[in-house]
Amino acid sequence: MPTRRALARRLGVVEDFQNPSPALEQYATSAEVAASLVHVADQRGDLVDDDGGATVLDLGTGTGMLALAAALRGPRRVVGVDVDPAPLRTARENAARVGATTDVEWVVGDATDLPLAFDDRVVVLSNPPFGAQDGNEHADRAFLDQVRDVANVSYTVHNAGSEEFVRAYAADADATVTDAFAVELDVDNQFDFHDHDTAAIDAEAYRIEWT
Numbered sequence: 001m002p003t004r005r006a007l008a009r010r011l012g013v014v015e016d017f018q019n020p021s022p023a024l025e026q027y028a029t030s031a032e033v034a035a036s037l038v039h040v041a042d043q044r045g046d047l048v049d050d051d052g053g054a055t056v057l058d059l060g061t062g063t064g065m066l067a068l069a070a071a072l073r074g075p076r077r078v079v080g081v082d083v084d085p086a087p088l089r090t091a092r093e094n095a096a097r098v099g100a101t102t103d104v105e106w107v108v109g110d111a112t113d114l115p116l117a118f119d120d121r122v123v124v125l126s127n128p129p130f131g132a133q134d135g136n137e138h139a140d141r142a143f144l145d146q147v148r149d150v151a152n153v154s155y156t157v158h159n160a161g162s163e164e165f166v167r168a169y170a171a172d173a174d175a176t177v178t179d180a181f182a183v184e185l186d187v188d189n190q191f192d193f194h195d196h197d198t199a200a201i202d203a204e205a206y207r208i209e210w211t
């Protein structure tokens with residue numbers, strides 16, 4: 001298995017959003033964060049197993065960063081879903097740049113009301129909009145509602161201070177939070193709540209087993 005660092009380097013060619021929408025919280029998950037989550041998923045055997053592997057589903061895929069990180073580790077199928085078709089064009093170009101072994105299916109759709117059904121094991125990767133800046137606290141809840149319905153295992157990114165919310169949500173769903181990581185997101189100044197060109201904001205990632 002290649003190292004996490006090698007995976008992050010390979011993802012360094014992924015292009016950012018071309019004309020990002022603040023309302024949709026369109027900032028890319030960094031190559032480092034994507035590599036960290038996918039490396040853990042691979043080490044855990046979540047991506048490839050003796051039964052032929054999982055479908056990896058990236059909800060709110062944007063530039064495709066998380067989907068492409070997974071695709072470089074050879075799962076059976078990878079699907080990236082975003083409500084906005086514009087970043088999916090960038091995601092397609094990014095797939096060619098990255099040269100992943102598994103093709104990614106790019107789907108325009110609402111991740112909170114998925115236009116897809118799955119009959120195999122599903123691993124969700126997602127850095128959803130948080131909603132914290134526009135007073136819509138826990139906009140990520142609607143994503144979790146969909147994750148709960150489709151995922152066997154998920155890796156989701158949430159804003160700092162979400163641990164109680166995520167653990168309570170999982171407990172209510174009889175799911176188990178198995179891993180919690182601190183991660184840093186690089187958000188640039190198009191979002192008017194930041195003063196600097198790029199701000200590193202603290203965030204949290206969780207691995208949840210749903211079945």
Ligand SMILES: C[S@@+](CC[C@H](N)C(=O)[O-])C[C@H]1O[C@@H](n2cnc3c(N)ncnc32)[C@H](O)[C@@H]1O
Pocket residue numbers: 024025026027028029030059060061062063064065066081082083084087109110111112126127128129
């Ligand atoms: C924080 S960004 C994550 C981007 C992605 N992980 C990347 O690295 O480019 C959130 C993404 O969720 C998408 N999004 C927001 N609401 C959505 C919805 N209801 N359904 C699907 N995608 C949505 C946005 O368009 C945006 O691409």
